[in-house]
Amino acid sequence: MRIVPVHFDHPDARKLNDEVQLEYAERYGDEGDVTPLDPSMFTPPRGLYLLAYDDAEIPVATGGWRSQEQNEEGYTDGDAELKRMYVVQAARGQGLARRILAELESDARAAGRKRMVLETGTMQPEAMSLYTSSGYAPTQKFGLYRFEPQSRCFAKQL
Numbered sequence: 001m002r003i004v005p006v007h008f009d010h011p012d013a014r015k016l017n018d019e020v021q022l023e024y025a026e027r028y029g030d031e032g033d034v035t036p037l038d039p040s041m042f043t044p045p046r047g048l049y050l051l052a053y054d055d056a057e058i059p060v061a062t063g064g065w066r067s068q069e070q071n072e073e074g075y076t077d078g079d080a081e082l083k084r085m086y087v088v089q090a091a092r093g094q095g096l097a098r099r100i101l102a103e104l105e106s107d108a109r110a111a112g113r114k115r116m117v118l119e120t121g122t123m124q125p126e127a128m129s130l131y132t133s134s135g136y137a138p139t140q141k142f143g144l145y146r147f148e149p150q151s152r153c154f155a156k157q158l
Helices: 011-028 096-110 125-133
Strands: 002-005 047-053 059-068 079-087 115-121 151-157
Touching: 002 096, 011 047, 011 059, 011 079, 047 079, 047 096, 059 096, 079 096, 096 115, 096 125, 115 125, 125 151
Parallel strands: 079 115
Antiparallel strands: 002 047, 047 059, 059 079, 115 151
């Protein structure tokens, strides 16, 4: 398994982003995550986007972080927000999400971020399990979906 930094608009990243959006739509019965994202948000040192490839060079997992500061959506100064953590169905159960998460946390810490935050939902219990078992705790809701009843937000000090 190889994990490499890529641009958010890399063709393989777009492919997996399309897949995760379909999964969100299926789980929640809507159009997926409509949070506005721009490739520049994941450009170091203000962010990072990772892509994992299997031994056949097929993209199998993604994840990124972007800088956030205090604003009306409930973020605080020094936040790093996780976005698009995803592992394709065939590659699940191999610890890929945990490896990507650890690399993203390390990079955000090195970039001077103070806290990693994320938003997920009640229809993603495996995501909530990953984050709580990795030291994340529920926190005040933030972001686009902060008023949605199925939204769950988590944070971890870096």
